[in-house]
Amino acid sequence: MSTSPEAPTLKPFRLALVQLGQVTSDTKSNLAHARDMISKAASGQGSKKPDLVVLPECFNSPYGAKHFPVFAETIGYTPGQPYDVSKSESGSVKMLSEAAKEEGVWLIGGSIPERDATDSKKLYNTCTVYSPKGDLVALHRKLHLFDIDIPGKITFKESEILSAGTTMNMFDTDFARIGLGICYDVRFPELAMIAARRGCHAIIYPSAFNLTTGPLHWELLQRARAVDNQIFVSMCSPARDMSAEYHAWGHSMVVDPMATVLAEAGHEEEIIYVDIDPAVFHSARAGIPVTTQRRFDVYPDVSEAAA
Numbered sequence: 001m002s003t004s005p006e007a008p009t010l011k012p013f014r015l016a017l018v019q020l021g022q023v024t025s026d027t028k029s030n031l032a033h034a035r036d037m038i039s040k041a042a043s044g045q046g047s048k049k050p051d052l053v054v055l056p057e058c059f060n061s062p063y064g065a066k067h068f069p070v071f072a073e074t075i076g077y078t079p080g081q082p083y084d085v086s087k088s089e090s091g092s093v094k095m096l097s098e099a100a101k102e103e104g105v106w107l108i109g110g111s112i113p114e115r116d117a118t119d120s121k122k123l124y125n126t127c128t129v130y131s132p133k134g135d136l137v138a139l140h141r142k143l144h145l146f147d148i149d150i151p152g153k154i155t156f157k158e159s160e161i162l163s164a165g166t167t168m169n170m171f172d173t174d175f176a177r178i179g180l181g182i183c184y185d186v187r188f189p190e191l192a193m194i195a196a197r198r199g200c201h202a203i204i205y206p207s208a209f210n211l212t213t214g215p216l217h218w219e220l221l222q223r224a225r226a227v228d229n230q231i232f233v234s235m236c237s238p239a240r241d242m243s244a245e246y247h248a249w250g251h252s253m254v255v256d257p258m259a260t261v262l263a264e265a266g267h268e269e270e271i272i273y274v275d276i277d278p279a280v281f282h283s284a285r286a287g288i289p290v291t292t293q294r295r296f297d298v299y300p301d302v303s304e305a306a307a
């Protein structure tokens with residue numbers, strides 16, 4: 001893991017979720033539009049500038065297994081080793097780094113289809129994170145691939161084309177420690193639990209639920225991960241486009257450690273801002289002190305997994 005064992009102190013910060021629309025099969029125009037929306041988000045649109053801007057899953061290509069090999073980009077990042085963005089083969093990485101630097105914000109760059117630098121047959125669904133200096137500071141490859149089959153509703157099999165990541169990932173800013181997941185990863189409570197035990201104050205998932213599972217589970221899963229772990233949870237979706245093959249749910253959301261929904265978008269292109277208040281984090285943990293009441297003597301296997 002690329003973080004120090006000691007988490008930074010949680011400070012107030014402002015989060016901006018970009019519920020991006022206009023994702024087409026033209027990468028250039030996708031990148032130009034995303035760049036424009038990052039800039040709009042970073043301006044604070046007449047109010048306070050955000051500290052952290054988030055894009056949705058698969059922001060630079062249409063969402064679908066057949067599109068991943070066509071749109072995949074090679075990143076070639078090794079955690080813990082310096083990465084020279086100017087030499088990156090990925091146009092998306094270059095744009096995101098430049099955007100973070102020019103706008104002076106932390107940036108969770110949604111996700112993109114990534115081609116493995118050493119084995120070109122391997123593809124991942126990958127999220128990259130940038131500091132306000134434009135450095136690529138973390139990379140998360142989706143751990144749990146979206147393979148579902150609800151007859152008559154939705155069948156999706158990411159594993160036909162993608163490989164799964166093998167590591168948990170988080171990053172430290174000057175205001176919080178933030179864990180990373182991508183979309184389907186939210187269904188696995190272990191990931192959020194371990195992130196929280198390792199000092200994350202928030203876990204953020206670039207995502208793209210759909211019109212079947214969105215109404216069923218989008219809010220429920222975020223509130224569940226938040227209340228179980230007493231952390232902030234957020235999922236950032238693309239806007240819904242009924243002319244696309246995949247219909248994203250939208251409803252980008254931020255939930256606090258008491259499971260209160262702090263903000264929720266509609267389904268059109270939109271930017272939502274949320275002020276993260278450390279007092280809510282501390283009062284949730286003080287008032288309902290589950291973080292100190294766990295019975296690891298009864299379930300030692302869990303404590304081992306999270307150590």
Ligand SMILES: O=C(O)CCC(=O)C(=O)O
Nearest residue numbers: 146183184208209210213
């Ligand atoms: O878990 C779900 O219902 C949706 C997941 C998804 O769309 C994804 O992982 O991309």
